Amino acid sequence: MTVVRVLLVDDQAPFLRAMSAVVAETAGFEVVGEASSGEECILAAAELLPDFVLMDVNLPGIDGVEATRRLRGRQFPPVVLLLSTYDEDAGAYFVAECGATAYVTKSALGPDRLREVWTASSR
Template sequence: MIRVLIVDDDPLVRSALSLMLGGQSDIEVVGDAADGEAGLALVAELEPDVVLMDIRMPVMDGLEATRVLHQRPAPPSVVVLTTFDADDHVLRAVAAGADGFLLKDTAPSDIVSAIRTVAAGDAMLSPSATRSLVSRLRSSTSSERTTAAAERLTVLTERELEVAVCVGRGLSNSEIASELYLSVPTVKSHVSRLLTKLGSTNRVQVAMVVHDAGLV
Protein backbone atom coordinates (compact mmCIF):
# COMPACT_ATOMS: atom_id res chain seq x y z
CA MET A 1 0.00 0.00 0.00
CA ILE A 2 1.13 3.53 -0.80
CA ARG A 3 0.45 5.71 2.25
CA VAL A 4 -0.61 9.24 1.27
CA LEU A 5 -0.94 12.43 3.32
CA ILE A 6 -2.94 15.35 1.90
CA VAL A 7 -1.90 18.90 2.88
CA ASP A 8 -4.25 21.63 1.59
CA ASP A 9 -6.03 24.53 3.26
CA ASP A 10 -9.24 23.92 1.29
CA PRO A 11 -11.40 21.31 3.07
CA LEU A 12 -13.29 20.59 -0.16
CA VAL A 13 -10.06 19.77 -1.96
CA ARG A 14 -8.95 17.51 0.88
CA SER A 15 -12.30 15.70 0.84
CA ALA A 16 -12.32 15.33 -2.95
CA LEU A 17 -8.79 13.95 -3.02
CA SER A 18 -9.51 11.56 -0.14
CA LEU A 19 -12.66 10.30 -1.86
CA MET A 20 -10.87 9.87 -5.18
CA LEU A 21 -7.86 8.06 -3.72
CA GLY A 22 -10.00 5.96 -1.40
CA GLY A 23 -11.19 3.95 -4.37
CA GLN A 24 -7.68 2.76 -5.24
CA SER A 25 -6.72 -0.70 -4.04
CA ASP A 26 -3.04 0.17 -3.64
CA ILE A 27 -3.38 3.63 -2.04
CA GLU A 28 -4.34 4.53 1.52
CA VAL A 29 -4.97 8.12 2.68
CA VAL A 30 -3.53 8.12 6.19
CA GLY A 31 -4.40 11.72 7.10
CA ASP A 32 -4.76 15.34 6.04
CA ALA A 33 -3.68 18.78 7.25
CA ALA A 34 -4.72 22.38 6.52
CA ASP A 35 -1.26 23.98 6.47
CA GLY A 36 2.39 23.13 6.02
CA GLU A 37 3.28 23.21 9.69
CA ALA A 38 0.52 20.78 10.62
CA GLY A 39 1.54 18.67 7.64
CA LEU A 40 5.11 18.38 8.90
CA ALA A 41 3.85 17.21 12.29
CA LEU A 42 1.68 14.55 10.67
CA VAL A 43 4.55 13.35 8.47
CA ALA A 44 6.56 12.65 11.62
CA GLU A 45 3.61 10.88 13.21
CA LEU A 46 2.16 8.93 10.29
CA GLU A 47 5.25 8.34 8.10
CA PRO A 48 3.49 8.53 4.71
CA ASP A 49 5.15 7.44 1.48
CA VAL A 50 3.79 10.37 -0.53
CA VAL A 51 2.59 13.86 0.44
CA LEU A 52 0.19 15.80 -1.80
CA MET A 53 1.18 19.39 -0.99
CA ASP A 54 -0.67 22.59 -1.85
CA ILE A 55 1.50 25.68 -2.46
CA ARG A 56 -0.51 28.57 -1.03
CA MET A 57 -1.48 27.88 2.58
CA PRO A 58 -1.56 29.86 5.84
CA VAL A 59 0.99 29.46 8.67
CA MET A 60 3.53 27.72 6.39
CA ASP A 61 3.18 27.40 2.61
CA GLY A 62 3.81 24.22 0.67
CA LEU A 63 7.17 25.24 -0.75
CA GLU A 64 8.63 25.99 2.68
CA ALA A 65 7.11 22.81 4.11
CA THR A 66 8.65 20.80 1.27
CA ARG A 67 12.04 22.41 1.84
CA VAL A 68 11.94 21.64 5.58
CA LEU A 69 10.69 18.11 4.90
CA HIS A 70 13.61 17.32 2.61
CA GLN A 71 16.10 18.33 5.29
CA ARG A 72 14.90 15.37 7.34
CA PRO A 73 16.32 11.87 6.92
CA ALA A 74 14.35 9.61 4.58
CA PRO A 75 11.62 12.11 3.69
CA PRO A 76 8.51 11.00 1.79
CA SER A 77 8.04 11.87 -1.86
CA VAL A 78 6.20 15.16 -2.41
CA VAL A 79 3.80 15.98 -5.22
CA VAL A 80 2.99 19.69 -5.31
CA LEU A 81 -0.58 20.48 -6.36
CA THR A 82 -1.47 24.01 -7.37
CA THR A 83 -3.94 26.08 -9.37
CA PHE A 84 -1.06 28.20 -10.67
CA ASP A 85 0.87 27.08 -13.75
CA ALA A 86 3.80 29.50 -13.53
CA ASP A 87 7.50 29.05 -14.26
CA ASP A 88 8.62 30.41 -10.91
CA HIS A 89 6.35 27.99 -9.04
CA VAL A 90 7.78 25.03 -10.97
CA LEU A 91 11.37 26.09 -10.34
CA ARG A 92 10.77 26.89 -6.67
CA ALA A 93 9.01 23.56 -6.14
CA VAL A 94 11.89 21.68 -7.76
CA ALA A 95 14.45 23.63 -5.75
CA ALA A 96 12.54 22.85 -2.55
CA GLY A 97 12.78 19.14 -3.33
CA ALA A 98 9.38 18.31 -4.83
CA ASP A 99 9.27 15.06 -6.79
CA GLY A 100 6.19 16.04 -8.77
CA PHE A 101 4.27 19.12 -9.85
CA LEU A 102 0.64 18.89 -10.98
CA LEU A 103 -2.19 21.33 -11.53
CA LYS A 104 -5.32 20.76 -9.44
CA ASP A 105 -7.39 20.42 -12.61
CA THR A 106 -5.28 17.41 -13.62
CA ALA A 107 -7.43 14.37 -14.42
CA PRO A 108 -7.93 12.10 -11.36
CA SER A 109 -6.34 9.16 -13.19
CA ASP A 110 -3.21 11.25 -13.81
CA ILE A 111 -3.00 12.26 -10.13
CA VAL A 112 -3.22 8.60 -9.16
CA SER A 113 -0.55 7.77 -11.73
CA ALA A 114 1.68 10.53 -10.38
CA ILE A 115 1.40 9.15 -6.84
CA ARG A 116 2.40 5.70 -8.04
CA THR A 117 5.24 7.15 -10.11
CA VAL A 118 6.88 9.13 -7.28
CA ALA A 119 6.30 6.28 -4.81
CA ALA A 120 8.36 4.11 -7.17
CA GLY A 121 11.21 6.63 -7.06
CA ASP A 122 10.59 8.46 -10.33
CA ALA A 123 9.78 12.14 -10.87
CA MET A 124 6.48 13.41 -12.22
CA LEU A 125 5.76 16.80 -13.79
CA SER A 126 2.61 17.74 -15.64
CA PRO A 127 3.23 18.30 -19.37
CA SER A 128 2.68 22.06 -18.96
CA ALA A 129 5.05 22.19 -15.99
CA THR A 130 7.69 20.29 -17.94
CA ARG A 131 7.41 22.74 -20.83
CA SER A 132 7.74 25.66 -18.40
CA LEU A 133 10.79 24.14 -16.74
CA VAL A 134 12.60 23.31 -19.97
CA SER A 135 11.73 26.72 -21.43
CA ARG A 136 13.13 28.50 -18.38
CA LEU A 137 16.28 26.38 -18.43
CA ARG A 138 16.91 27.09 -22.09
CA SER A 139 16.35 30.83 -21.74
CA SER A 140 18.51 31.21 -18.63
CA THR A 141 21.41 28.93 -19.52
CA SER A 142 24.63 30.93 -19.91
CA SER A 143 28.15 29.81 -20.71
CA GLU A 144 29.10 30.08 -17.02
CA ARG A 145 26.09 27.99 -16.00
CA THR A 146 26.88 25.40 -18.66
CA THR A 147 30.49 25.18 -17.52
CA ALA A 148 29.48 24.88 -13.87
CA ALA A 149 27.02 22.11 -14.65
CA ALA A 150 29.57 20.22 -16.74
CA GLU A 151 32.07 20.44 -13.89
CA ARG A 152 29.52 19.01 -11.47
CA LEU A 153 29.07 16.01 -13.75
CA THR A 154 32.80 15.19 -13.78
CA VAL A 155 32.41 13.33 -10.46
CA LEU A 156 30.25 10.71 -12.18
CA THR A 157 31.46 7.46 -13.67
CA GLU A 158 30.75 6.80 -17.35
CA ARG A 159 27.78 4.59 -16.49
CA GLU A 160 26.42 7.09 -13.97
CA LEU A 161 26.63 9.81 -16.61
CA GLU A 162 24.66 7.62 -19.03
CA VAL A 163 21.99 7.16 -16.38
CA ALA A 164 22.01 10.91 -15.63
CA VAL A 165 21.40 11.72 -19.30
CA CYS A 166 18.48 9.27 -19.33
CA VAL A 167 17.07 10.97 -16.24
CA GLY A 168 17.47 14.28 -18.04
CA ARG A 169 15.41 12.89 -20.89
CA GLY A 170 12.63 12.11 -18.43
CA LEU A 171 12.92 8.31 -18.61
CA SER A 172 11.61 6.17 -15.75
CA ASN A 173 13.77 3.57 -14.00
CA SER A 174 12.26 0.76 -16.06
CA GLU A 175 12.82 2.68 -19.30
CA ILE A 176 16.45 3.38 -18.34
CA ALA A 177 16.94 -0.28 -17.49
CA SER A 178 15.63 -1.31 -20.90
CA GLU A 179 17.72 1.24 -22.80
CA LEU A 180 20.99 0.57 -20.97
CA TYR A 181 20.45 -3.20 -20.54
CA LEU A 182 20.48 -3.00 -16.74
CA SER A 183 18.21 -4.37 -14.05
CA VAL A 184 15.80 -1.95 -12.38
CA PRO A 185 17.50 -2.40 -8.94
CA THR A 186 20.85 -1.51 -10.58
CA VAL A 187 19.32 1.63 -12.09
CA LYS A 188 17.91 2.59 -8.69
CA SER A 189 21.38 2.20 -7.19
CA HIS A 190 22.89 4.41 -9.89
CA VAL A 191 20.19 7.07 -9.37
CA SER A 192 20.81 7.01 -5.63
CA ARG A 193 24.53 7.62 -6.21
CA LEU A 194 23.70 10.41 -8.68
CA LEU A 195 21.66 12.20 -6.04
CA THR A 196 24.47 11.90 -3.50
CA LYS A 197 27.29 12.94 -5.84
CA LEU A 198 25.40 15.88 -7.33
CA GLY A 199 23.97 17.04 -4.01
CA SER A 200 20.44 16.75 -5.40
CA THR A 201 17.28 15.82 -3.52
CA ASN A 202 15.37 14.41 -6.48
CA ARG A 203 15.55 13.36 -10.13
CA VAL A 204 14.25 16.67 -11.45
CA GLN A 205 17.26 18.47 -9.98
CA VAL A 206 19.54 15.93 -11.69
CA ALA A 207 17.70 16.61 -14.95
CA MET A 208 18.28 20.35 -14.51
CA VAL A 209 22.05 19.81 -14.21
CA VAL A 210 22.06 17.63 -17.32
CA HIS A 211 20.06 20.25 -19.23
CA ASP A 212 22.38 23.03 -18.06
CA ALA A 213 25.38 21.02 -19.25
CA GLY A 214 23.80 20.79 -22.69
CA LEU A 215 23.69 16.98 -22.74
CA VAL A 216 19.99 16.75 -23.65
Template sequence: MIRVLLVDDQELVRAGLRGILRAAFGFEIVGECADGDDAVAAVRSTRPDVVLMDVRMPRVDGVVATQRLTGEHDAPPVLALTTFDDDDALAGMLRAGAAGFVLKGIAADELQRAVRVVAQGGAWLDPIVTGRVLAVYRTTRSPAPRRDGAAAALTSREREVLALIGRGATNDEIARLLVVSPLTVKTHVNHIFSKLDLRNRAAAIVFAFDHGITEQSAD
Protein backbone atom coordinates in the same frame (compact mmCIF):
# COMPACT_ATOMS: atom_id res chain seq x y z
CA MET B 1 -1.27 0.25 -0.52
CA ILE B 2 0.48 3.56 -1.17
CA ARG B 3 0.32 5.66 2.00
CA VAL B 4 -0.49 9.32 1.27
CA LEU B 5 -0.43 12.40 3.49
CA LEU B 6 -2.61 15.29 2.26
CA VAL B 7 -1.50 18.87 3.01
CA ASP B 8 -4.05 21.42 1.76
CA ASP B 9 -5.89 24.23 3.52
CA GLN B 10 -9.20 23.58 1.71
CA GLU B 11 -11.39 20.83 3.14
CA LEU B 12 -13.29 20.54 -0.16
CA VAL B 13 -10.04 19.83 -2.02
CA ARG B 14 -8.97 17.25 0.54
CA ALA B 15 -12.37 15.57 0.26
CA GLY B 16 -11.96 15.36 -3.50
CA LEU B 17 -8.48 13.88 -3.12
CA ARG B 18 -9.80 11.32 -0.64
CA GLY B 19 -12.30 10.23 -3.26
CA ILE B 20 -9.62 9.85 -5.93
CA LEU B 21 -6.95 8.25 -3.73
CA ARG B 22 -9.06 5.61 -2.02
CA ALA B 23 -8.40 2.00 -1.09
CA ALA B 24 -10.18 0.63 -4.16
CA PHE B 25 -7.39 2.13 -6.28
CA GLY B 26 -4.54 1.07 -4.01
CA PHE B 27 -4.13 4.15 -1.82
CA GLU B 28 -4.50 4.88 1.88
CA ILE B 29 -4.85 8.41 3.23
CA VAL B 30 -2.87 8.17 6.46
CA GLY B 31 -3.27 11.79 7.53
CA GLU B 32 -4.37 15.29 6.58
CA CYS B 33 -3.03 18.76 7.38
CA ALA B 34 -4.67 22.12 6.74
CA ASP B 35 -1.37 24.01 6.85
CA GLY B 36 2.24 23.37 5.93
CA ASP B 37 3.30 24.11 9.48
CA ASP B 38 1.88 20.74 10.57
CA ALA B 39 3.49 18.68 7.80
CA VAL B 40 6.73 17.63 9.51
CA ALA B 41 4.97 16.36 12.66
CA ALA B 42 2.38 14.57 10.52
CA VAL B 43 5.08 12.84 8.47
CA ARG B 44 6.85 11.71 11.62
CA SER B 45 3.67 10.22 13.06
CA THR B 46 2.15 8.65 9.92
CA ARG B 47 5.25 7.69 7.83
CA PRO B 48 3.60 8.19 4.42
CA ASP B 49 5.05 7.02 1.10
CA VAL B 50 4.11 10.33 -0.57
CA VAL B 51 3.14 13.80 0.62
CA LEU B 52 0.65 15.56 -1.65
CA MET B 53 1.38 19.20 -0.88
CA ASP B 54 -0.61 22.30 -1.82
CA VAL B 55 1.63 25.15 -2.94
CA ARG B 56 -0.51 28.02 -1.67
CA MET B 57 -1.50 27.96 2.01
CA PRO B 58 -2.19 30.97 4.26
CA ARG B 59 0.32 30.43 7.07
CA VAL B 60 3.18 28.17 5.94
CA ASP B 61 3.17 27.56 2.20
CA GLY B 62 4.22 24.46 0.31
CA VAL B 63 7.71 25.72 -0.51
CA VAL B 64 8.66 26.30 3.14
CA ALA B 65 6.98 23.07 4.26
CA THR B 66 8.82 21.09 1.56
CA GLN B 67 12.15 22.63 2.59
CA ARG B 68 11.49 21.50 6.15
CA LEU B 69 10.48 18.01 5.07
CA THR B 70 13.44 17.39 2.78
CA GLY B 71 15.72 18.23 5.69
CA GLU B 72 14.29 15.28 7.64
CA HIS B 73 15.95 11.85 7.70
CA ASP B 74 14.23 9.41 5.30
CA ALA B 75 11.79 12.09 4.18
CA PRO B 76 9.08 10.87 1.79
CA PRO B 77 8.87 12.44 -1.68
CA VAL B 78 6.66 15.51 -2.07
CA LEU B 79 4.29 15.97 -5.01
CA ALA B 80 3.22 19.62 -5.34
CA LEU B 81 -0.42 20.42 -6.08
CA THR B 82 -1.66 23.83 -7.20
CA THR B 83 -4.62 25.56 -8.83
CA PHE B 84 -2.37 28.26 -10.27
CA ASP B 85 -0.13 28.37 -13.31
CA ASP B 86 2.32 29.94 -10.87
CA ASP B 87 5.70 29.30 -12.43
CA ASP B 88 7.67 31.00 -9.65
CA ALA B 89 5.99 28.96 -6.90
CA LEU B 90 6.41 25.68 -8.76
CA ALA B 91 10.05 26.46 -9.51
CA GLY B 92 10.40 27.15 -5.78
CA MET B 93 8.97 23.72 -5.05
CA LEU B 94 11.61 22.12 -7.28
CA ARG B 95 14.37 24.08 -5.54
CA ALA B 96 12.95 22.95 -2.19
CA GLY B 97 13.28 19.33 -3.28
CA ALA B 98 9.80 18.37 -4.50
CA ALA B 99 9.71 15.28 -6.71
CA GLY B 100 7.30 16.99 -9.10
CA PHE B 101 4.07 18.90 -9.49
CA VAL B 102 0.55 18.55 -10.84
CA LEU B 103 -2.16 21.13 -11.44
CA LYS B 104 -5.46 20.84 -9.59
CA GLY B 105 -8.03 19.80 -12.13
CA ILE B 106 -5.83 16.96 -13.40
CA ALA B 107 -7.82 13.87 -14.41
CA ALA B 108 -8.31 11.38 -11.58
CA ASP B 109 -6.42 8.58 -13.33
CA GLU B 110 -3.51 10.91 -14.09
CA LEU B 111 -3.28 12.00 -10.46
CA GLN B 112 -3.29 8.37 -9.37
CA ARG B 113 -0.50 7.63 -11.82
CA ALA B 114 1.51 10.65 -10.68
CA VAL B 115 1.28 9.56 -7.03
CA ARG B 116 2.33 6.02 -7.94
CA VAL B 117 5.31 7.22 -9.97
CA VAL B 118 6.52 9.51 -7.18
CA ALA B 119 5.99 6.80 -4.55
CA GLN B 120 8.25 4.53 -6.60
CA GLY B 121 11.03 7.10 -6.59
CA GLY B 122 10.18 8.74 -9.90
CA ALA B 123 9.37 12.33 -10.83
CA TRP B 124 6.22 13.85 -12.30
CA LEU B 125 6.32 17.26 -13.96
CA ASP B 126 3.00 18.34 -15.46
CA PRO B 127 3.73 18.84 -19.19
CA ILE B 128 1.33 21.78 -19.41
CA VAL B 129 3.67 24.05 -17.45
CA THR B 130 7.00 22.21 -17.30
CA GLY B 131 8.74 24.29 -19.96
CA ARG B 132 7.90 27.59 -18.30
CA VAL B 133 8.66 26.32 -14.80
CA LEU B 134 12.09 25.03 -15.85
CA ALA B 135 12.83 28.39 -17.47
CA VAL B 136 12.07 30.15 -14.18
CA TYR B 137 14.04 27.53 -12.24
CA ARG B 138 17.13 28.12 -14.39
CA THR B 139 17.06 31.90 -14.10
CA THR B 140 16.44 32.03 -10.35
CA ARG B 141 18.55 29.18 -8.97
CA SER B 142 21.83 29.82 -7.19
CA PRO B 143 24.93 29.34 -9.38
CA ALA B 144 26.52 25.91 -9.15
CA PRO B 145 29.84 26.09 -11.01
CA ARG B 146 30.99 22.66 -9.86
CA ARG B 147 28.11 21.04 -11.73
CA ASP B 148 28.59 22.92 -14.99
CA GLY B 149 31.18 20.40 -16.21
CA ALA B 150 29.89 17.51 -14.16
CA ALA B 151 28.20 15.82 -17.11
CA ALA B 152 31.65 14.95 -18.45
CA ALA B 153 32.08 12.57 -15.48
CA LEU B 154 29.18 10.40 -16.69
CA THR B 155 29.80 7.25 -18.67
CA SER B 156 28.06 6.86 -22.03
CA ARG B 157 25.56 4.48 -20.45
CA GLU B 158 24.86 6.90 -17.59
CA ARG B 159 24.19 9.64 -20.14
CA GLU B 160 21.72 7.33 -21.90
CA VAL B 161 19.96 6.66 -18.62
CA LEU B 162 19.90 10.37 -17.74
CA ALA B 163 18.46 11.21 -21.17
CA LEU B 164 15.62 8.77 -20.57
CA ILE B 165 15.05 10.13 -17.06
CA GLY B 166 14.78 13.57 -18.65
CA ARG B 167 12.03 12.26 -20.91
CA GLY B 168 10.10 11.00 -17.89
CA ALA B 169 10.87 7.27 -18.16
CA THR B 170 10.67 5.12 -15.05
CA ASN B 171 13.41 2.66 -14.07
CA ASP B 172 11.37 -0.25 -15.43
CA GLU B 173 10.82 1.55 -18.74
CA ILE B 174 14.53 2.39 -18.98
CA ALA B 175 15.41 -1.25 -18.28
CA ARG B 176 13.17 -2.42 -21.13
CA LEU B 177 14.53 0.18 -23.56
CA LEU B 178 18.18 -0.56 -22.77
CA VAL B 179 17.62 -4.32 -22.36
CA VAL B 180 19.12 -4.45 -18.87
CA SER B 181 17.74 -5.33 -15.45
CA PRO B 182 15.91 -2.79 -13.27
CA LEU B 183 18.62 -3.34 -10.64
CA THR B 184 21.27 -2.29 -13.16
CA VAL B 185 19.26 0.84 -13.97
CA LYS B 186 18.94 1.63 -10.26
CA THR B 187 22.73 1.37 -9.91
CA HIS B 188 23.22 3.75 -12.86
CA VAL B 189 20.71 6.20 -11.37
CA ASN B 190 22.49 6.15 -8.01
CA HIS B 191 25.82 6.84 -9.74
CA ILE B 192 24.25 9.72 -11.69
CA PHE B 193 22.82 11.28 -8.55
CA SER B 194 26.15 10.94 -6.75
CA LYS B 195 28.30 12.30 -9.60
CA LEU B 196 25.99 15.24 -10.30
CA ASP B 197 25.09 15.95 -6.66
CA LEU B 198 21.36 15.62 -7.37
CA ARG B 199 18.86 15.05 -4.59
CA ASN B 200 16.06 13.43 -6.59
CA ARG B 201 14.68 12.54 -10.00
CA ALA B 202 13.09 15.93 -10.57
CA ALA B 203 16.51 17.57 -10.15
CA ALA B 204 17.90 15.04 -12.64
CA ILE B 205 15.23 16.03 -15.18
CA VAL B 206 16.15 19.70 -14.75
CA PHE B 207 19.85 18.86 -15.19
CA ALA B 208 19.12 16.82 -18.32
CA PHE B 209 17.13 19.70 -19.84
CA ASP B 210 19.76 22.28 -18.90
CA HIS B 211 22.57 20.32 -20.54
CA GLY B 212 20.72 19.16 -23.66
CA ILE B 213 21.00 15.54 -22.59
CA THR B 214 17.32 14.83 -23.27
CA GLU B 215 18.02 15.38 -26.96
CA GLN B 216 20.39 12.38 -27.09
CA SER B 217 19.05 9.15 -28.45
CA ALA B 218 19.43 5.86 -26.62
CA ASP B 219 21.04 3.07 -28.62
Protein backbone atom coordinates in the same frame (compact mmCIF):
# COMPACT_ATOMS: atom_id res chain seq x y z
CA MET C 1 0.76 -5.59 -2.67
CA THR C 2 2.30 -2.75 -0.67
CA VAL C 3 -0.07 0.13 0.07
CA VAL C 4 1.19 3.67 -0.53
CA ARG C 5 0.43 5.77 2.58
CA VAL C 6 -0.72 9.28 1.62
CA LEU C 7 -0.87 12.49 3.69
CA LEU C 8 -3.16 15.21 2.30
CA VAL C 9 -2.32 18.87 2.93
CA ASP C 10 -4.67 21.71 2.00
CA ASP C 11 -6.37 24.50 3.94
CA GLN C 12 -9.62 24.20 1.98
CA ALA C 13 -11.97 21.41 3.09
CA PRO C 14 -13.56 20.93 -0.36
CA PHE C 15 -10.19 20.22 -1.92
CA LEU C 16 -9.18 17.89 0.92
CA ARG C 17 -12.34 15.92 0.09
CA ALA C 18 -11.48 15.95 -3.62
CA MET C 19 -7.92 14.72 -2.95
CA SER C 20 -9.27 12.03 -0.64
CA ALA C 21 -11.66 10.87 -3.36
CA VAL C 22 -8.81 10.66 -5.90
CA VAL C 23 -6.69 8.59 -3.51
CA ALA C 24 -9.67 6.33 -2.73
CA GLU C 25 -10.16 5.71 -6.47
CA THR C 26 -6.50 4.75 -6.93
CA ALA C 27 -5.80 1.09 -6.21
CA GLY C 28 -2.90 0.58 -3.82
CA PHE C 29 -3.10 4.03 -2.21
CA GLU C 30 -4.69 5.03 1.12
CA VAL C 31 -5.10 8.27 3.05
CA VAL C 32 -3.39 8.07 6.43
CA GLY C 33 -3.93 11.68 7.51
CA GLU C 34 -4.78 15.26 6.68
CA ALA C 35 -3.29 18.64 7.57
CA SER C 36 -4.42 22.20 6.88
CA SER C 37 -1.14 24.10 7.32
CA GLY C 38 2.56 23.62 6.76
CA GLU C 39 3.14 23.32 10.48
CA GLU C 40 0.46 20.63 10.84
CA CYS C 41 1.93 18.80 7.85
CA ILE C 42 5.39 18.63 9.39
CA LEU C 43 4.02 17.31 12.69
CA ALA C 44 1.69 14.81 10.96
CA ALA C 45 4.47 13.54 8.70
CA ALA C 46 6.73 12.92 11.71
CA GLU C 47 3.97 10.92 13.41
CA LEU C 48 2.39 9.11 10.44
CA LEU C 49 5.49 8.55 8.27
CA PRO C 50 3.63 8.79 4.94
CA ASP C 51 5.17 7.54 1.71
CA PHE C 52 3.54 10.25 -0.37
CA VAL C 53 2.36 13.79 0.45
CA LEU C 54 -0.11 15.74 -1.68
CA MET C 55 0.79 19.34 -0.77
CA ASP C 56 -1.02 22.57 -1.62
CA VAL C 57 1.42 25.38 -2.43
CA ASN C 58 -0.58 28.12 -0.68
CA LEU C 59 -1.00 27.36 3.01
CA PRO C 60 -1.35 29.56 6.06
CA GLY C 61 1.83 29.93 8.11
CA ILE C 62 4.57 27.84 6.56
CA ASP C 63 3.60 27.52 2.89
CA GLY C 64 3.71 24.29 0.92
CA VAL C 65 7.08 25.07 -0.66
CA GLU C 66 8.80 25.58 2.70
CA ALA C 67 7.01 22.59 4.27
CA THR C 68 8.21 20.46 1.35
CA ARG C 69 11.77 21.72 1.75
CA ARG C 70 11.66 20.69 5.42
CA LEU C 71 10.17 17.27 4.65
CA ARG C 72 12.74 16.61 1.93
CA GLY C 73 15.53 17.39 4.40
CA ARG C 74 14.60 14.43 6.61
CA GLN C 75 16.51 11.17 6.66
CA PHE C 76 13.70 9.21 4.99
CA PRO C 77 11.71 11.88 3.14
CA PRO C 78 8.32 11.20 1.56
CA VAL C 79 7.60 11.77 -2.10
CA VAL C 80 5.90 15.19 -2.39
CA LEU C 81 3.49 16.23 -5.14
CA LEU C 82 2.82 19.98 -5.11
CA LEU C 83 -0.65 21.14 -6.11
CA SER C 84 -2.13 24.56 -6.85
CA THR C 85 -4.19 26.50 -9.36
CA TYR C 86 -1.06 28.07 -10.89
CA ASP C 87 -0.20 26.94 -14.42
CA GLU C 88 2.38 24.22 -15.10
CA ASP C 89 5.17 26.75 -15.80
CA ALA C 90 4.87 28.20 -12.29
CA GLY C 91 4.88 24.66 -10.92
CA ALA C 92 8.33 23.99 -12.37
CA TYR C 93 9.65 26.93 -10.36
CA PHE C 94 8.12 25.58 -7.14
CA VAL C 95 9.55 22.09 -7.71
CA ALA C 96 13.04 23.53 -8.30
CA GLU C 97 12.76 25.65 -5.13
CA CYS C 98 11.99 22.84 -2.70
CA GLY C 99 12.83 19.44 -4.17
CA ALA C 100 9.29 18.20 -4.67
CA THR C 101 8.92 15.27 -7.04
CA ALA C 102 6.41 17.02 -9.29
CA TYR C 103 3.75 19.70 -9.63
CA VAL C 104 0.21 19.16 -10.92
CA THR C 105 -2.56 21.70 -11.19
CA LYS C 106 -5.47 20.93 -8.89
CA SER C 107 -7.80 20.57 -11.87
CA ALA C 108 -5.52 17.91 -13.43
CA LEU C 109 -5.25 15.66 -10.34
CA GLY C 110 -6.76 12.24 -10.90
CA PRO C 111 -5.89 8.59 -10.28
CA ASP C 112 -3.76 8.37 -13.44
CA ARG C 113 -1.67 11.44 -12.54
CA LEU C 114 -1.31 10.25 -8.95
CA ARG C 115 0.00 6.86 -10.04
CA GLU C 116 2.21 8.48 -12.73
CA VAL C 117 3.95 10.75 -10.22
CA TRP C 118 4.43 7.90 -7.74
CA THR C 119 5.86 5.62 -10.44
CA ALA C 120 8.19 8.36 -11.70
CA SER C 121 9.53 8.86 -8.19
CA SER C 122 11.25 5.45 -8.49
CA ARG C 123 10.03 4.31 -5.08
